[in-house]
Amino acid sequence: MSRMEFRMQHSEFRTVVRLALGVALVAVLAIGDAFAQDAPPPPPRGRGAGAAGQAGPGGGRGRGGPEAGPIRRLPDGKPDLSGFYNGNGRGANYGLENHPTQGLTPGGQGIIVDPPDGKLPMQEWAKAELASRQTPARGYDDPTAHCIMAAGVPRAFYVPSPFFIMQTPTDVAVLFERMAWRRIPIDANRKHLPDNVRLWQGDSIGHWEGDTLVVDSTNFNGKPWLNEAGEITSHALHVVERFTPVNATTIMYRATLTDPIVYTRPFTIEVQLIRDPEGEMLEVACHEDNQDLQHMKDVKDAGTGLK
Amino acid sequence: MRGKILSVVAAVAFVLAAAPAIAHHSFAAEFDENKPIKLTGKVVEMRWSNPHAWIYLDVNNNGKTERWAFETGAANGLFRRGWRKEDLPAGTVLVIQGWQARNGSNTANAGSITFQDGKRLFAGSSNPNAERLLEGK
Numbered sequence: 001m002s003r004m005e006f007r008m009q010h011s012e013f014r015t016v017v018r019l020a021l022g023v024a025l026v027a028v029l030a031i032g033d034a035f036a037q038d039a040p041p042p043p044p045r046g047r048g049a050g051a052a053g054q055a056g057p058g059g060g061r062g063r064g065g066p067e068a069g070p071i072r073r074l075p076d077g078k079p080d081l082s083g084f085y086n087g088n089g090r091g092a093n094y095g096l097e098n099h100p101t102q103g104l105t106p107g108g109q110g111i112i113v114d115p116p117d118g119k120l121p122m123q124e125w126a127k128a129e130l131a132s133r134q135t136p137a138r139g140y141d142d143p144t145a146h147c148i149m150a151a152g153v154p155r156a157f158y159v160p161s162p163f164f165i166m167q168t169p170t171d172v173a174v175l176f177e178r179m180a181w182r183r184i185p186i187d188a189n190r191k192h193l194p195d196n197v198r199l200w201q202g203d204s205i206g207h208w209e210g211d212t213l214v215v216d217s218t219n220f221n222g223k224p225w226l227n228e229a230g231e232i233t234s235h236a237l238h239v240v241e242r243f244t245p246v247n248a249t250t251i252m253y254r255a256t257l258t259d260p261i262v263y264t265r266p267f268t269i270e271v272q273l274i275r276d277p278e279g280e281m282l283e284v285a286c287h288e289d290n291q292d293l294q295h296m297k298d299v300k301d302a303g304t305g306l307k
Numbered sequence: 308m309r310g311k312i313l314s315v316v317a318a319v320a321f322v323l324a325a326a327p328a329i330a331h332h333s334f335a336a337e338f339d340e341n342k343p344i345k346l347t348g349k350v351v352e353m354r355w356s357n358p359h360a361w362i363y364l365d366v367n368n369n370g371k372t373e374r375w376a377f378e379t380g381a382a383n384g385l386f387r388r389g390w391r392k393e394d395l396p397a398g399t400v401l402v403i404q405g406w407q408a409r410n411g412s413n414t415a416n417a418g419s420i421t422f423q424d425g426k427r428l429f430a431g432s433s434n435p436n437a438e439r440l441l442e443g444k
Contacts (some may be wrong), residue, residue, distance in 0.1 A: 102417075103340035104406065106335070136409055138334020147331065147358060177383065178331065178358075228333040282383035286331060289356035291377070291414070295337050297411035 069248040071211065076168065079211050079245045084279035087253070088272045089158030095229040096120060096269060105229070111158065113254070116270040121264045126232050133230025137303025140296040142225045147286035150180035150202040152224030153217055153239050154255040158271050159227075164281050172206060177281050184215050185273065192218045198226060198235060213243040234261040243304045249275040331358045334406075342407035348436060353395040355382045362395070362402060362417060377403050377417035403426045404441055 070082040091099075091108025098110030098118055112118045122130065132138055141185040144151055144159075151159045161178040184206040193203045198221040206215045222235035242254045251273040258266040300306075348366035351374065362377040379385060408414040413428040418441045421427040 019435050026439055102335075103337060104335040136336045139333040142332060142336075145330070145332035282386060283379060284357050284383050286358045288358070289354070289361070291361070291376070292332050292337055292359065295410050295412070295414060296332065298412075299336065 013191050030277070039255075068250065071245045072248050074167070075080070075171055076209060078169070079213070080167060081165050081213065081243060081245060081251060082240065083275040083277065084162060084164050084281065085103065085251070085273045086162045087157045087159070088274055090271065092158040092271065093155070093160060093227045095227060096231055111269045111271050112267055113270045114256075115265070120231065121267055123262060123264055126262045129232060130230055133225070133232075135303065137300045138230065140293070140300040141230060142230065143200075143223055144179075144225070144228075145293060145296060147179060147290055149224075150176045150182065151178065152226075153182075153201050153204075153220070154241060154253075154257070154269065155224065155226055156182070156206075157253055157255075157273060158269075160274075162279060162281070162286075175281065178284050178294075179286050184213075186213075191217075195219070198222075202237070202239065211245060215239075215240070215241040232262050233257065233259050236261045243273075246272075249277070251275075320399055330335070334416060337408060338406040339409045340406060342409075344403070344407050345402065345404045347402045348375065350395055350397055350399040350401060352397060355385070355391075355392060357381055360385055361418070362401075362403070364401065373413060374414065375403075375413045377415050379407060379417050407429075 032096045074080045090111060091106055092111045093108075094106045095108050096110070096112055097108070097120060099108050101107035112120065113130065115121060133141065139145065143149065150156045151161075156163065156174070156176050159178070163177060164175045166173045166175065170186055172181045172186065174184070176182070180201075183199050183203065184204045186206045186208070190205050190208055191196070192205065193199075197203070197219055199219055200221055200223060201221040204215050204217040204218040206213055208214070217239045219239075220233065220235055220237040220239075222233060222237065224233065225231065226233060237257060237259045239258075240256045242252075244252045246252050252270065253273050254268055254270045256266050256268045257263070272305075311379045346364065348364040351363040351365050352361075354361045354363065358381055359378045360380065360382050362379060364377060366373045366375055380388070400423050403415075403417050403419070404421075405415040405418045408416075418429055429432045
């Protein structure tokens, strides 16, 4: 195949992707309507949310510098968050705390802004479980290695993989290139799903506080890992995310995680989401040729005496 | 073809450091930092697949041909870095540095590839540490 032929195919592919994104959004919104309920949402419980424009630690501006222009807005005056983004995770996919590079595991600058020491306030049992997950034999247990669903909440916003935000006055949908999507209804009369419904990404409800989109999520199943390091959440997880646009290309993203089974107190992370006006979503069929899974299963079996 | 390959190398080399590595699993769990390898061979196939692309290399080991599989970044990540399907044809001679899989198979994570004329590419390794480790930084 010549380069021209390949690029023509790519052009057609992009058209297909655009159509697929549109269909996906319609499907997401339709599915969401089927779950619509009537009670008001729980009050926001976000901690330490910063004001619009407040810079975070190590917050590189990327494309979101002063030249980026003012916050984009929809006709109703609400910020327009839509577009193609990359999260500036600063190594959080390999540990939320500031940590050095160790062997093949990359270092990270740390994205925890509360508690002030930047440390995860883990309970003792969680420290032991984390140490176990960091042995090679446990690498197989990270659900993303199996290409299962999205990276989870909030991991999907700091993994090194782009995503596309679509927005209407009543819904925000996030399409993660690597896997899956997430729908956030903006509905002041909505309540969370019954407690016995447990989901990989939880059940999310959004509302606006000024220019900040606040998203309250519960009903998690406790299975996702927070990163490749194996940091932990349980089914008791409650996440309050705050999407605060700083300018036309940067969203300050904060998430406060409350999980009394795993942690001794809530903690808050912060990363920037950088919009790339030229970026486009590509197809990722994650399980197409997932040879890693067998390799990691071999290591797990060897580590547990099964092989 | 050689010119085409080198033009791609030159065009994309500067963006590699900034481009995020795309992976879905822990490198340290699958590959062994204590098993660095450096092999020379001919490309049998460049497979554009997910969640990682693979370079299959035939390596002459004392007269016996061994086939090795080198994991790179995901196909979408390689595409964004400027790689195209025709840029690494079968028969291309490469030196590939990386780390062998912990399961002991002829499988490795590709840290860098070097063409016969010495051009070196940190070519979409799924390991974001590859350049630092290979350069001893």
